[in-house]
Amino acid sequence: MKEFATTGSPTVAMLREIAYESGLEVVDAAVGSPVDPPPAVVPRLLASSGTERHYPRSDGSTAFKEAVLGWLTSEVGVDLDAHQVGATIGSKEFISSLPLLLARGRPDRDVVLIPPIAYPSYAVGAKWAGLEAYRVPAKTDGTLDLDAIPEEVARRALLLWVNSPNNPTGMIESLAPVARFGERHGVIIASDECYHDFGWTREPESLLGFGSSGHLALYSLSKRSNLAGLRIGMYAGDGDLVQEIAFARRELGFMPPGPVQAVAAGVLGDREHVVEQRRRYAERLRLLSGWLENLLGVPVRLPEGGIYLWVRAPEEFNQDGATLGVMLARKFGLVTAPGADYGDARFLRVSMTISTKQMETLASRLG
Numbered sequence: 584m585k586e587f588a589t590t591g592s593p594t595v596a597m598l599r600e601i602a603y604e605s606g607l608e609v610v611d612a613a614v615g616s617p618v619d620p621p622p623a624v625v626p627r628l629l630a631s632s633g634t635e636r637h638y639p640r641s642d643g644s645t646a647f648k649e650a651v652l653g654w655l656t657s658e659v660g661v662d663l664d665a666h667q668v669g670a671t672i673g674s675k676e677f678i679s680s681l682p683l684l685l686a687r688g689r690p691d692r693d694v695v696l697i698p699p700i701a702y703p704s705y706a707v708g709a710k711w712a713g714l715e716a717y718r719v720p721a722k723t724d725g726t727l728d729l730d731a732i733p734e735e736v737a738r739r740a741l742l743l744w745v746n747s748p749n750n751p752t753g754m755i756e757s758l759a760p761v762a763r764f765g766e767r768h769g770v771i772i773a774s775d776e777c778y779h780d781f782g783w784t785r786e787p788e789s790l791l792g793f794g795s796s797g798h799l800a801l802y803s804l805s806k807r808s809n810l811a812g813l814r815i816g817m818y819a820g821d822g823d824l825v826q827e828i829a830f831a832r833r834e835l836g837f838m839p840p841g842p843v844q845a846v847a848a849g850v851l852g853d854r855e856h857v858v859e860q861r862r863r864y865a866e867r868l869r870l871l872s873g874w875l876e877n878l879l880g881v882p883v884r885l886p887e888g889g890i891y892l893w894v895r896a897p898e899e900f901n902q903d904g905a906t907l908g909v910m911l912a913r914k915f916g917l918v919t920a921p922g923a924d925y926g927d928a929r930f931l932r933v934s935m936t937i938s939t940k941q942m943e944t945l946a947s948r949l950g
Contacts, residue, residue, distance in 0.1 A: 592905045592923045598912045607916030607948075610941045614920070615750070615890060615934045617809040618941075619863060622856045625810070628849045634841025641833040643670035643817070643844060650848035651817045658854075659779070659800075661791040667822045669829045670839045670847075673814035674777050674803040678704045681773060681799075682712035682742055684831045685824075692741035696770070698727065700752050700926045705744045714741065718926065725754050729764045737768045746775040747787050751925050751932040752893045753886020755787050762793035770797075771824065777803040777816070780857050781864060782888040795820045799828075806890060807857050808850050813843045864890045867935040867942060874949035875933075879907075892933040893922075904931040915948045 593601075595613045602609045634644070643651070648665045655661050655668070671677040682695050695709035699721040709716035717740075720731040727745065743765060747756035758774065765772040774790035779802060790798050799820040805811035818825065850856070872883040872892055881897045896907040904922040908931045911917040922930030937945070 592921055592928060593909060595918065595920055595924075598908050598918050598921070601909060602912040602916045602918045605913055605916050608944055609916045609918060610937060610945055611918045612934045612937055613918045613932075615806070615936050617806060617811050618936050618938045619809050619860060621809040622850050622853055624849060624853075625846055628846045629842045632842045632845035634845055637841070639838050639841035639844060641670070641836075641838045642829040643668065643839070644841070644848070646848040647817075647844040650851040651819065654851040655791070655819060659789045659791060661789065661795075663791070663795065663819055664822070667795060667825050668817060668819040669825055669832070670844060671801070671816040671818060672837060672839050673805065673811070674775070674801060674816045675704055676814075676837070677801060677816065677818060678702070678744075678775065679708040679711065680832075680837075681828070682708045682714055684828055685741055685771060686712050686714060687831075688827075689741055692739060694736055694739040694741060696732065696736075696740050696743040698744065698746055698749065700725070700749065701744070702746060702750045702775070703924055705746075715739075719743075725752060726756055727761065729760055737764075737770070740768060740770045742771045742773055744773050744775060745790070748778040748782060748886065748888025750775075750778065750889060751891045751920070751922075751930075753783075753889040753891060755782060755785060755887040758788045758790050758793060762790065762798070765797050771799065772797060773799045773801065775801050777801065778806065778889040780807045781861060781890055783865065783868075783885065784887040787888055791820060795822070797821055797824075799824060804847055804850065807860060809860070810846065810850075813846060815839050815843045815847045817847075864935045867937060868892065870942065870950070871933065871935070871937075871945065874945065878949055890935045892935075893930055894919075894933060895930050902929045904929055907931055915945075917945065917948075 648668050651668045694715045694717050696717050696719050697705040699718050706716040720728040722728045745761050779787050791800050801818050803816040875883045879897050896902050896904045900906040908919045920932040
């Protein structure tokens with residue numbers, strides 16, 4: 584369709600501008616920024632911890648660590664000790680800084696392995712550490728083809744990122760081959776498990792289920808508890824690695840605020856609000872995938888996990904996600920994220936961080 588043609592690959596900012604120029608009320612589904620309420624107890628926890636007076640522990644308070652350890656036991660199914668867990672200022676800063684922190688003592692390891700379709704911060708972290716980001720080839724089913732990594736690259740690899748459920752594809756990866764690869768090549772495995780609570784077709788595995796040696800797992804309260812604005816998460820795994828990272832983070836002043844740590848400790852044990860959030864995301868995925876199928880005339884696959892639709896542009900859009908994104912912004916006021924940002928320009932990503940009111944708006948336009 585020539586009227587939807589675009590020049591080059593538009594950015595999210597450009598798609599927003601197109602949507603606002605449409606004159607429609609804009610529905611921004613480009614960024615996974617939560618819109619639903621956090622647990623009702625959060626304001627009280629923020630106001631009553633008494634931790635705002637002094638510097639917080641960089642790696643997490645005793646209460647925070649105890650809550651994380653309890654959550655890992657009950658929800659992830661692993662038992663660790665306090666020295667094997669730490670706090671983060673959200674997930675993005677940890678992802679972006681981890682290669683830099685690990686590379687300092689490992690000068691012969693100058694490659695970061697990242698998934699073929701991936702959250703951009705994995706590559707950004709490698710770049711800022713002065714390392715090479717190498718996209719692991721994909722098998723036909725989209726999973727990591729670790730055997731296709733050249734031996735010379737594997738020898739130089741510092742770190743392998745795995746993300747399951749994957750952002751943006753929603754794919755759930757089998758992690759046993761990943762663990763074996765790390766052991767065979769002496770590569771640190773970092774498993775981004777921030778969407779662990781949102782498995783739809785099956786429960787996502789945790790890398791920590793295959794032992795902690797050489798392994799790090801990363802979790803977040805942003806999506807499960809709608810606390811993205813408070814910036815709090817946690818990492819866990821190999822005790823030596825956790826302590827190495829915690830020391831560097833303390834030296835650099837990476838300190839999650841004390842009241843925020845108190846909130847995390849208070850909500851980690853509450854499963855009820857997570858069940859409700861799962862219901863919201865599952866319902867939005869079901870509805871929006873159906874609306875887009877009707878609009879585009881092609882199947883829009885529900886993800887195995889996570890909170891995104893990964894939509895492939897049909898033939899009439901020249902299989903170009905950017906062209907499809909322009910059409911959705913111009914005709915429906917719907918802002919999406921270009922697939923090129925994640926590694927495949929044929930797709931676009933639609934986040935389910937859409938309010939109930941916005942879903943009603945989309946129903947009137949798409950449904």
